[in-house]
Amino acid sequence: MDRNPSPPPEEGDGQEAEDADAIGDTVYSKHWLFSTLTRLIHMVSELSEENPEAQVKLTDDDEEDLCKVWDMAMDKDVARFLQEFKAADILLGVISKSRCPRLTEICVGILGNIACFPDTCVTLSQKEDLCAVLLLLLGDADPPTLLETSRLLLTCLSHKDVCSLWIQRIRQQTSVCPNLCFIMSSSTNTDLLEKVGDLVDKLFDLDEELMKTWITDKPQDKRGDESDTPLDLTLCLLEAVKQLRSEKLNGIEIYLHIFQLITTVEEGCEIFAAPDGPGKAVWDFVCDVVCKDLCQQNDLEVALHEQKSTLVQAFAVLQALYRCQDQWKSKADPNIDLIWIILRLCQHRSENKEAATDDQLQALFEITSEFLADLCIHIPKETVVDLVNKRYLTRETCLAAANSLLPSYKPSFQHLLAALSETDPKLADVMTTQFPD
Numbered sequence: 001m002d003r004n005p006s007p008p009p010e011e012g013d014g015q016e017a018e019d020a021d022a023i024g025d026t027v028y029s030k031h032w033l034f035s036t037l038t039r040l041i042h043m044v045s046e047l048s049e050e051n052p053e054a055q056v057k058l059t060d061d062d063e064e065d066l067c068k069v070w071d072m073a074m075d076k077d078v079a080r081f082l083q084e085f086k087a088a089d090i091l092l093g094v095i096s097k098s099r100c101p102r103l104t105e106i107c108v109g110i111l112g113n114i115a116c117f118p119d120t121c122v123t124l125s126q127k128e129d130l131c132a133v134l135l136l137l138l139g140d141a142d143p144p145t146l147l148e149t150s151r152l153l154l155t156c157l158s159h160k161d162v163c164s165l166w167i168q169r170i171r172q173q174t175s176v177c178p179n180l181c182f183i184m185s186s187s188t189n190t191d192l193l194e195k196v197g198d199l200v201d202k203l204f205d206l207d208e209e210l211m212k213t214w215i216t217d218k219p220q221d222k223r224g225d226e227s228d229t230p231l232d233l234t235l236c237l238l239e240a241v242k243q244l245r246s247e248k249l250n251g252i253e254i255y256l257h258i259f260q261l262i263t264t265v266e267e268g269c270e271i272f273a274a275p276d277g278p279g280k281a282v283w284d285f286v287c288d289v290v291c292k293d294l295c296q297q298n299d300l301e302v303a304l305h306e307q308k309s310t311l312v313q314a315f316a317v318l319q320a321l322y323r324c325q326d327q328w329k330s331k332a333d334p335n336i337d338l339i340w341i342i343l344r345l346c347q348h349r350s351e352n353k354e355a356a357t358d359d360q361l362q363a364l365f366e367i368t369s370e371f372l373a374d375l376c377i378h379i380p381k382e383t384v385v386d387l388v389n390k391r392y393l394t395r396e397t398c399l400a401a402a403n404s405l406l407p408s409y410k411p412s413f414q415h416l417l418a419a420l421s422e423t424d425p426k427l428a429d430v431m432t433t434q435f436p437d
Contacts, residue, residue, distance in 0.1 A: 023075075023077050023078050023081045024075075024076075024077025024078070024080070024081065025077060026075055026077050026078060028072050028075070028077075028078055030081070033069065033072070033078075033081070033082075033085075034085070036065050036066070036068075036069055037069070037085070037087060037090055039062075039065075040062075040066065040090070040094060041090060041093070041094070043062060044093070044094050044097050044098065044103075045097075055099050055100065055101075056099050056100045057100060057102070058100055058102055058103055063102065063106075066103070066106045066110075067106060069106075069110055070106055070109045070110050070113065073110045073113035073114050074113045074116070076117050079113065079114045079116070079117050079120045080117075080119070080120060082110075082114055082120075083114065083120050083123055083124075087110070087114070088111065088114070088123075088124050088127055088130055089127070089130075091107045091110060091111055092127070092129060092130045092133060094107050095107050095108065095133060095137070096133060101140075101142035101144070101145055102144075104137075104140070104142065104145050105142065105144040105145045105147075105148050108134070108137065108145060108148040108149050108152055109148045109151075111124065111130075111134075111152055112148055112151050112152035112155055115152055115155045115156055115159075116155055118159055118161065121155070121156060121159045121161075121162060122159070122161055122162055124156075125156055125159075125162040125165055125166065131166070131169055132169070132173070134149060134152060134153065135153075135169060135170065135173045135175070135176055136173070136175065137149045138150075138175070138176055138179040138180060138183075139175055139179045139182075143187065143189045143192050146183060146187075146192055146196075147189070147191055147192045147195055150192070150195040150196050150198075150199050151195055153166065153199055154195065154198055154199045154202055157199075157202050157203065157206065158202070163206060167203070167206060167207050167210065170203065170210070171207075171210060171213075177214050177217075177233070178231055180196055180199070180200060180236075181231040181233055181236040182231070182236075183196050183240075184196060184197075184200075184236040184237060184239060184240035185231065185235070185236040185239045185240070186239075187240075187243070188243060190243065190244055190247045190248040190251060193240045193243055193244055193251070194244065194248065194251040194254065196240070197237075197240060197241075197244075197251070197254040197255050197258065198254055200237075200258055201254050201255075201257055201258050201261070204258060204261045204262075205261065208265060211261065211262065211265065211268075212265055212267045212268075214233050215233050215234060215262055215267060215268055215271060216267050216271070218231065218232065232278065234259075234262065234271060234272075234277075234278040234282070235278050235281075237255055237258055237259065238278060238281060238282055238285060240255060241255035241256070241285070242285065245289060245293070249293055250310075252289065252310065253309060253310040253313055256286070256310065256313035256314050256317055257313050259282060259286075259313075259317045260313050260316045260317050260320070263316075263317065263320035263321070263324075269320070269323075269324055272320070272321055272324045273324035273325070273326065273327055273328075274327065275327045275328060275329055276329075279321055279324050279325065279328060280325070280328050280329075280330055280332065282317070282321060283318065283321045283322075283325075283332050286314050286317050286318055286321075287318065287335050287338055289314065290311070290314050290315070290318070290338060290341060291335065291337040291338055291341065294307045294310060294311055294314065295307075295311070295341045295344075300341075300344050300345075300348065301348075304348065304361065304364075308358075308360045308361055308364055309360055311364055312360060312363050312364045312367060315364065315367045315368055315371055316367055318338075318371065319367060319370060319371040319374065322371070322374055322375070323374065333380075333383075334375050334378075334379055334380075334383050336383065336386050336387065336390065336392065339372075339375060339383070339387060339392065340387070340390075340392040342368050342371065342372050342375070343372075343392060343393070343397040343400065343401055344397070345364065345365065345368045346365075346368070346369070346372065346397070346400040346401050346403065346404040347396055347397055347400035349361075349365045349400070349403075349404065350399070350400045350403050350404075351400075365404075368404075369404040369405070369408075369409070370409070372401060372404060372405065372409075372412070373405055373408075373409035373412035374412075376401075376405065376409075376412035376413070376415050376416040377411065377412050377415055379415065379416065379419060381419050381422060381423060384416075384419040384420060384422075384423045384424075385423050388420075388423055388424045388427070393420070393424070393427060394427075395427065395430050398420070398427050398430060398431055399430070399431070399434055401416065402431055402434065402435050406435060413435075417431055417432070
């Protein structure tokens with residue numbers, strides 16, 4: 001998306017004229033803004049009459065002036081002036097008639113900036129026709145327009161006075177879910193995928209019932225052939241996060257949080273537990289991200305500094321999925337490298353008491369301790385042998401694991417100790433000496 005140019009210089013014959021023409025306390029010109037919007041109305045009408053079907057392009061001058069309005073709308077005084085000038089109605093008319101993707105993008109972008117302020121957002125959100133058109137724009141084919149539409153919807157959902165109104169409309173507009181699924185499953189635009197992820201995350205965070213409906217109903221994608229294609233929201237989320245991983249690793253945290261939200265409801269756990277469900281695929285992906293991207297062999301300190309919030313989401317998802325695997329055709333066998341990372345996190349916790357003051361690190365340590373307890377209850381002897389042979393289980397990591405497991409997860413500790421007694425009696429003796437009870 002092109003960078004918006006700076007607003008136009010204000011023109012006037014004298015100081016009084018300048019003050020009268022200024023919008024609020026700004027140097028922006030009422031006359032210039034009025035003229036630009038009037039010209040926009042005439043321009044769209046003329047283009048519609050010339051060839052109603054053909055796609056058109058803006059002239060450089062028109063695009064430059066409209067981008068100035070877009071930039072100006074970031075100012076509260078300008079946003080309020082545009083509201084008084086009925087700009088939302090004008091822009092709705094333009095969007096409805098537009099056959100120019102760039103023009104539609106700019107108009108939605110202007111509305112998005114107007115919506116940034118609580119009072120103007122409330123006024124905009126009360127316009128039923130405008131809101132209906134904006135939700136339908138999620139089915140547009142132009143990525144920049146989709147990006148601005150998603151940004152506008154996310155902005156409105158972030159205002160407490162109107163978020164319930166928007167959720168109600170989204171519930172009623174059945175095209176929203178399949179359109180978002182289509183974007184996530186097919187787009188390669190990482191900025192768009194990140195913003196759509198933000199939007200879905202916000203919706204699921206605000207409305208659990210909406211989340212249950214979307215993950216259990218199979219929306220129909222009618223964009224391809226004549227037959228409707230069922231879309232699985234969780235698989236669409238997975239496709240989107242895979243695309244983000246390849247180009248924008250920092251963007252995956254929001255999708256991990258969406259997966260984590262899904263695991264907090266029974267319907268979500270049932271979907272992930274299904275033999276043919278997405279659970280194993282999500283497990284494999286998140287394991288790979290943790291082991292290869294977030295926590296490589298020698299960079300745990302860096303990972304904890306830069307990626308701790310992402311790690312919290314990742315391990316929360318992995319723990320939930322591990323508990324869902326009983327019906328999977330291929331079980332989530334303990335990943336040696338993943339266990340090694342958990343052991344190092346336990347060791348870091350025991351050796352760095354100052355970490356107790358960091359809420360995110362504490363959340364990470366609590367999740368990994370509970371996850372380690374789950375793993376140890378079912379850990380095969382062969383896995384313990386591999387951990388010992390690779391020097392992942394050492395005196396230090398064994399004691400750190402014990403510290404994390406006791407006293408809350410005593411059965412897990414006993415199971416690990418029993419497995420160690422068969423594979424490395426010396427390490428088992430170290431643990432029994434340090435924790436005789």
